[in-house]
Amino acid sequence: MSKPSLTDVILRRCPVTGLGVDPHAERFIKLHAVVAVVTFLVGVVAAILLALTRWQAVHLLPADWYYRLLTAHGLNMLIFFIIFFEIAILYFAGPVALSSRLPAPRFGWLVFGLMVAGAVLVDVMVFAGKADVLFTSYVPLRAEPPYYLGIILFAVGALLGVGHFFAALVVAKREKSYEGSVPLVTFGGLTAAIIAVITLLHGAAVYIPTYFWSLGLMNMDPQVYRLIWWGLGHSSQQINVAAMVAVWYLLAGLTVGAVVLNEKISRWAFVLYIGFISMASAHHLLVDPGMGPAWKVWNTSYAMYLAVLASMIHGFTVPAGIELGQRLRGFVKGRFGWLKKAPWSDPGFSGMFLSLLIFGFLGGITGVTVGTEQINIIAHNTLRIPGHFHTTVVGGTALAFMALTYYLLPLIFRRKVAFWGMAKLQPYVFAAGITTMSMGMTFAGVFGVPRRHWDISFSQAPFTMEFPPAVDLLMALVGLGGVTAAIGGLMYILVAVKSVFFGEKLDLERLEPRMAGVPQGVAKLPAQVHSGPAAEAVHEGGTPGTVVLVFVFLAVFVLYYFTNWKLLSMIWKIG
Amino acid sequence: MEWHTAVVSPRGVWWKPAGRQERLWIMIAFAWCMVLFAMMPFWHLKGGQNPSGIRSRVETKAFAVRVERFIQDYQVGEEAGIPVVAPPPGSDVYLQATMWAWKPVLQLEEGASYVLHISSLDVNHGFSLYPANINFQIVPGYDYGLEITPNSVGEYKILCNEFCGINHHQMLGKVIVVPPGTTAGAVGGER
């Protein structure tokens, strides 16, 4: 895609995408992705046991191990798996997407080493029972000091990794490895990276004092801790959103040649994420005693919901780009011919599209609703909360990353995707499981069922307390959906591990359409650039299918949102 | 015109006006975001449920003393070793969270208003009133004073829905809502 340059000498020219790949960048993509999968495995094993414990009829784990594995699950999934994968994505979105060299390969080892050392230290402390504080570690709950040190090491590593990405952008620009502006995918990666800096600075501001506090050297105010901790905790979710949206754009382009409707609009939408992120910590403090209503209203709406607006924009431009891409490939029949004829058996496509649907319809709508100042009164710390975020960061981000893996395997690892039949099925199993579990959690939460709770039968409490029988059914859905999702997760791990370590080598020069183990976008990359009268004609026609989709979405959103106000209005008066 | 995917570097001027459908969607989405925003101040003005409260810092020791005095003033009985307290309508009510108990048991009147002060003496706890499904974060060192008006007679439970240590799931309290006028016998009652 760019002209040969000096750096070409050290780069491998990818025969499929035409991108120049620095072997060092490639190595770090591999390393970070492999560790991500290992931490995901730890998280999935914990998840099965947690789901089978919350399913009250099974109630598998003893109390101490439930809380310990809940801690391990939160950390290994939300922090280690996601961030290791994101650093891998930054190596792609920087040097690879720009066909440039990695500025400092040795520095890459430092980043990797710090992150691994931090993660190992944290996991050792957690599994040794020295940090039963859940991943939020709200003071004055106290873990042993090395736990906080582990988090700090990991965060410093990640921060340096982000710095390396910025350096790669500078080098690419200076050495003119690309012409024009950076591609949208890189812009999305840049967005995620900028938010990551904001996030990790909050992380330093909270974990370094907490480390000293754990050593008995200083005081920590519990409310201030919550405020700054969520400056880290929520902004990091915005990294995940930005990275996920970038992956949507990337996969949409690779799988069906989805076009960017309008570069200006899509980039503005990313900029909105950056502008209004650090306010989002308010989401978690809506029913806290430390802050007043004006602060809550302004901050939780991220300054009038401009970040939500950004997501709603991407929620249009991504499917519309896919629709146009499909129409340009000749699938022009009716409103939805493009959708019916989409490559549903390409896990890179199905995973991406399911991620889009789950994130939008379930994650986005529930998130905005429970994150409304007053509605939070009927949702805070109930199972509605994990019900919500398992449809954003899991059904959305994690699933998008899985989908991307099916393209990384052939393009970066240069291996066929192993267990191809299973790989094709995997996104559906994972999506079905997560959706079922999250629905179970969300509706159980409406009855007031708490999250982070070992025994909702209250067998050892001073009073008796029973939830209605419907809750038993919903918790069974949590259990069954959770196990299904975990099976989907294990399928992913099997495919990834087999392909990477024992997979069949793939010669990208010798590809045929419809090869087993090769996603169709790799076997035959759809056209990435369109022009001429035929393309003009397709653009004239617009995206009638997507228009229907987004209005259905809006209708569901409005209905769910106002139903919740109605529910709220029925409880006691509170002020 | 030329169109490309998101992996292609756009060349030349890409700062172009949005398409018709895209523009329409952005306008609708923006309007909807304004509705989302406006609902919150609107509910502060017209709605009956807001998490505002009277918020202040409080020393944990001072709060514990205040709870004891409250119990002495209005205690009417005991259940499962926890004092049952029936404060007069309109009064300030104190509820203390510790690992792993809510103290005292409250007896309130339907339709009467109280200012419910909740705080923790040790770690974070979660106030979750079942089956009304009312949830607040309880942070040590902070007094959350919420004006509440129970709207139906019955027995309510207070769950803890913030992890507060190994016996977190045993932490269960109780609120009894009685018909109006039933608290008459309590000491220091004011009407």
Ligand code: HEM
């Ligand atoms: C593989 C399928 C997964 C299943 C079956 C699953 C299941 C669960 C369950 C049952 C809980 C406990 C809820 C509670 O009792 O309060 C939980 C909590 C959680 N999960 Fe997952 N999960 C999965 C994947 C993930 C992923 C991929 C992430 C993050 C990227 C994630 C992030 C979390 C977080 C942050 C919590 C809350 C921990 C806490 O409350 O301290 N989960 N999950």
Ligand SMILES: [Cu+2]
């Ligand atoms: Cu508690």
Ligand SMILES: [Cu+2]
């Ligand atoms: Cu608790």
